[in-house]
Amino acid sequence: MIEDLIRRRRSIFPDQYNDQPIDRATLFRVLEAANWAPTHKRTEPWRFKVVTGEKREALGAFLRDKYLDLDPSPKEFKAKKLYHNPQRAAAIIAICMQRDPEERLPEWEEVAATAMAVQNMWLVCTELGIGSYWSSPGLIRHMGEFFDLAEGERCLGFFYMGYYDEAPPEGTRSPLDEKISWE
Numbered sequence: 395m396i397e398d399l400i401r402r403r404r405s406i407f408p409d410q411y412n413d414q415p416i417d418r419a420t421l422f423r424v425l426e427a428a429n430w431a432p433t434h435k436r437t438e439p440w441r442f443k444v445v446t447g448e449k450r451e452a453l454g455a456f457l458r459d460k461y462l463d464l465d466p467s468p469k470e471f472k473a474k475k476l477y478h479n480p481q482r483a484a485a486i487i488a489i490c491m492q493r494d495p496e497e498r499l500p501e502w503e504e505v506a507a508t509a510m511a512v513q514n515m516w517l518v519c520t521e522l523g524i525g526s527y528w529s530s531p532g533l534i535r536h537m538g539e540f541f542d543l544a545e546g547e548r549c550l551g552f553f554y555m556g557y558y559d560e561a562p563p564e565g566t567r568s569p570l571d572e573k574i575s576w577e
């Protein structure tokens with residue numbers, strides 16, 4: 395049931411990934427699910443930059459160097475983590491949003507559509523036994539210096555992906571009753 399899959403979806407982080415690569419057909423399958431997200435005015439604003447292989451090292455070096463440049467008191471462990479995390483992942487997908495050039499709808503709707511695309515990917519990853527999570531460090535506002543972003547294209551984070559060995563812990567949520575008012 396789809397409800398079981400939704401509840402089983404977890405954030406699984408790079409230090410939990412093993413070395414197994416993810417083949418291109420599987421990455422395409424995950425992205426295909428993203429492409430079926432709902433989209434107001436059919437702008438299909440989601441854009442993806444798939445980072446694999448040696449480019450992962452370049453991404454890590456960029457994030458580390460930006461952090462060291464910008465943070466007035468950088469911490470060594472954080473710089474190391476920024477560098478190593480992309481290399482622990484089999485693939486990192488930069489989650490980008492292409493703003494409608496005519497601004498026919500509010501920007502939040504295009505961010506929302508992109509987030510729905512990410513949820514589709516996350517659920518397919520869960521089904522395929524691929525660990526994944528959405529990372530949104532403040533550094534994403536500088537990604538135009540690393541990727542070739544089109545006019546109006548913005549990076550909303552990274553979708554880290556990797557196979558893993560250890561079962562993730564069960565998720566928790568606060569009671570739903572507190573979030574509903576029956577009108």
Ligand SMILES: Cc1cc2nc3c(=O)[nH]c(=O)nc-3n(C[C@H](O)[C@H](O)[C@H](O)COP(=O)(O)O)c2cc1C
Pocket residue numbers: 403404405406527528529530531551565
């Ligand atoms: C838009 C968005 C951004 C997120 N950014 C981060 C992040 O920068 N770092 C992080 O550790 N987790 C991030 N997460 C993952 C959440 O921490 C995670 O979903 C939450 O702890 C619930 O855990 P679960 O995904 O296993 O249910 C993000 C999730 C979303 C939806």
